[in-house]
Amino acid sequence: MHRRLALAAAAALCGTLVLSACSSDGGSGDSAKAASGPVKLTFWSWAPNMDKVAEIWNKAHPDIQVSVLKQAGGDDLVTKTITAAKAGNAPDLLQAEYQALPTLVSNDVLADIAKQAGSAKSQFADGVWKQVTLGSDAVYAIPEDTAPLAFYYRQDLFEQYGLKVPTTWDEFAAAARTLKQKAPEKSLTTFSANDPGLFAGLAQQAGAKWWTTSGESWKVAIDDPATKKVADFWSGLVKDGSVDNQPMYTPAWSKALNDGTQIGWVSAVWAPGVLTSSAPDTKGKWAMAPLPQWESGASVTGSWGGSATGVTTGAVKSGHAEAAAKFATWLNTDPEALAGLVQQVNVYPAATSAQTGSLLSAAPEFFANQPDFYARAAEIAKGTAPAAWGPNVNVAYSAFKDAFGKAAQDKGDFGPALSTMQQSTVEDLKKNGFQVG
Amino acid sequence: MASPPPAARARRRRGSLAPYGFLGPATVLFTLFFALPIGFAVYLSLRAVKVKGLGLGSHARTEVWAGLSNYTSALADPELLSGSGRVLLYGALLVPTMLGAALFFALLLDVPRVRFGAFSRLVIFLPYAVPGIVASTLWGFLYLPQVSPGYYLLTQAGMSGPDLLHGNGLYLAMANIAVWGGTGFNMIVIYTSLRALPAELYEAARLDGCSELQIALRIKIPLVAPSLVLTFFFSMIATLQVFAEPMTIKPLTNSMSSTWSPLMKVYRDAFVQGNIYSAAATSVVIAAATLLLSFGFLKLVNKRANGGS
Structure with missing residues (x-):
């Protein structure tokens, strides 16, 4: 099997060599002209x-x-x-x-x-x-x-189960628990360990600044209090089964969205595109609301992508x-x-x-029931918290997937996973000769 | 008189050059596409990047000599060891099952009165023609309880299916994909060597009152032992290099880490974390271990064979 893979790779490589040969020909002709x-x-x-x-x-x-x-x-x-x-x-x-x-x-x-x-x-x-x-x-x-974050929810099912659209994270947790009581097989959303970008956005909203510089050195604060708050919040929900823990973007997840097993999704402004392809049967049943807040009355959001x-x-x-x-x-x-x-x-x-x-001016076709979709989105986007990226986001993200994947599966505490993420990121910076303060 | 005539000398010289001419193309290809890349990987494994300051300006990164530090950190990384452990466990499930099934099917197909032999051979072989990534996507779909027709039937029958994407179920899930894909190929190898055995042996055995089962157990299996060794050898190497299947299953489950198999760790280091130097070091370690295991196995088998004869 691997031999075939290797052959395929070799064939692809040969193809690339031929292609690049062509393009470099084009390049030289280009500079001549x-x-x-x-x-x-x-x-x-x-x-x-x-x-x-x-x-x-x-x-x-x-x-x-x-x-x-x-x-x-x-x-x-x-x-x-x-x-x-x-x-x-x-x-x-x-x-x-x-x-x-x-x-x-x-x-x-x-x-x-x-x-x-x-x-x-x-x-x-x-x-x-x-x-x-x-x-x-x-x-x-x-x-x-x-890609400012927002909360997407099934309008019809929220009504059916008598749920109020959450404006704070406390209300979000309460809604998740109420739903579990009324319909144990359904979930408000899932905590997916496959998507560090979403977690980063949620941490941003809480005020986290993962990478900052002072002078010539980097400071990594992935395990800062703001991020810890976000991690603890989700680990609480996952631990007692109030939200699902399956990864996103799998056939099972698409089915859950499509058949109403998952009735909400914390996502970004590009969500309509995903819902159109993943949950085609739910057209016109979703609505977008601002992301729940840590302090009631605030209007802060993060970004995902x-x-x-x-x-x-x-x-x-x-x-x-x-x-x-x-x-x-x-x-x-x-x-x-x-x-x-x-x-x-x-x-x-x-x-x-x-x-x-x-x-x-026109809402996405999938959200025809919410004609002012983009006006709301622009309003949400105004509150986008600043992002603070560093030179090894890739390392932090891959550490997130492994550590949070395990924690979410075991329904354990997310605190240690967050520490692992911080440690791996700092170690990688140090190994590459960055000064870390 | 002592020296041969000039024409003969020239002929001899031409003759002595010929082997090199024949060797030439193979040597060039070997050097270009095998020795050089390996050499380069070894070179890379001894290098590392060093960053100045914040690393944001132009030319902030320089490649430096790293000595053996990539090797020490590769060997010290517990993930490499536990990845190897996972792969060994996976192999312990996979190889005996796959080769057992392959031998069983080959023996069945070799029974004289078998019907639809050619058709059955093709059907058993067919999964081998399905690329590993396609096979894993397909099986992954079947493993997800929410979308799998198998789980649907089980729930209809009032039973709950096994959890194949988490915990120890994952080993079964992965081994099953490889058994499905690899049995056909190994069966063909064993079957071919069965067909090469002289029919007189069976005739003699039948005259002596041997049943088909006894022929299979006492004559066929011992005589195809060399191809069993060969298929075991190939399967062992394929197991150590498992990559495409777990990579395809990974997004479906929280339980498979990005370093589940040693080669996945190499991929993660090189293409996710962007550290080709550490990836090169790990690759060299894996290659050395594979070589050691392979030759160790062959030596063991040869010793047995020589000792037995």
Whole structure:
């Protein structure tokens, strides 16, 4: 079996070699014609239909032609990009999730485009812009989409079981327990150990700042009181079975959403897309509410995902930085491009003008019962707590999956899992020679 | 007179070059695609990255000589050892079951009066043609009680199914996928060597009053022992390298860690945590252990064979 896998890998490798041979041919021809022909840029993105948006740009800008190379998203894309950059094969433009930016900057993949694109700052919320500057004067990417957290729930079933939409986490816990009493086979939601991004967002909401710098050293505070509070809250619910502990994005989970076994979901603004494909039978039965709060009356939320468009150091070396920065700025601020992003790529754009403008006036089809969906989303997005990412988010995330997976399965305390996550992250930083304060 | 005529000398020289010509392509391929990558992996395993300051500026990372530190941390990581333990347990379930089933089917198919032999052979072999990732996706679906038709039937019958995605059930679940996929291949290997045995042996045995069962137990099994050794050897190596199946099952359950098998740890180090140096060191350790086990096994078998004869 492994032999076959190895053969397949070898075949794929051969394919890549042939492909890269082709593309490097194209590259050399390109630089030869640089004086006369158009600048050709490559753009790595995992978003579907991104090529259609690039097509709009290509029609209007015959001198700068962008070709989108679709990538599979996931943990290994960051590593793939770093490896490609080391080998000198990095694309000119790159879609990257916010939490990956420090890792990419630290590996010399992303270039500082403050000179070319710094003026775009006014188009974005401060908290979002901070994520692409990493708190410095540099600008490493232009925000593309944001993903503020919200609470999604089955309107019909909430009514049936007499549940009130929770505004605080205490009410959330009470609702989970009430539901278990009335319908033991149903769950308000699940705590999934497969999704560190959601946990990070919930910790953000509680005020956690996992990575901070002081002088030349990093400080890691994954086990700070705010995160502990979040971990304890969920471990309490999982321990007594008030919420489910199965991982998300499995066939079983989709079925639970579709047949109403799971009647709520803490998710981000992109949830309608997932629900459309995972729970098609529940169309028009869901509603979005602000994320429950730690203090009643507050309106703070975190993020789960979101991404930005960066220009690589490779583009700087080949003299394409100017053109690439122009495209990245256009893609994320130009009204026509934003319309493409919203309608074709189905993202929630980071540009504030697009969030409140006419582009998002209609609710997603799946949420036709909530016509002001995007107006509410914009309201929720205003309260997005700042994120604090560091250079080894990947290590922290993989430690989360293993440690919390075990704890959730055993219905044990999440405290030790959180300590493991903190320890692994600090150890990794130290091993790589970072100063950790 | 002592020296041969010039023509003959030239012929001899040409003749002595020929073997190198034949060896050439294989040597080049071996060097390019085997020796060099391994050499590079060993080189990487002795390197590490060092970061200056916050590591955010340009050229903040430099590759440095790390000596054996990657090896010491790889060997000191308890996950490597417990991963190996898990894989050994998995292998202890898998290999005897798979080879037992393969031998059983091969013997059945070799019985003279068997019907639909070619068809049965194909059906048993077919799962081998299904890629491991596809097989695992399929089985994963069947293991999830909420969506599995098997569990549905069990609940309809008033029974509850086993929990295959958690705790010790996971070993059964993983071994089952491999048994399903691998039995056919091993059966073909054993069956082929059964067919190669001379029919006179059976005739003689039958004349002496042997039943088919006795022929199978006393003649066939001892004579196909070499192919049993071969299939065991292959299965052992495949077990040590198990990767695609657990990776596919992993997202379905909280109970499978990202370091469930040693190769998964290599993958995590290299592609999730971005540390190719530590991954290279772990790979070298795994390769060495596999080599040691394989040769140890072959040596043991040879000693037995020589001692017996």
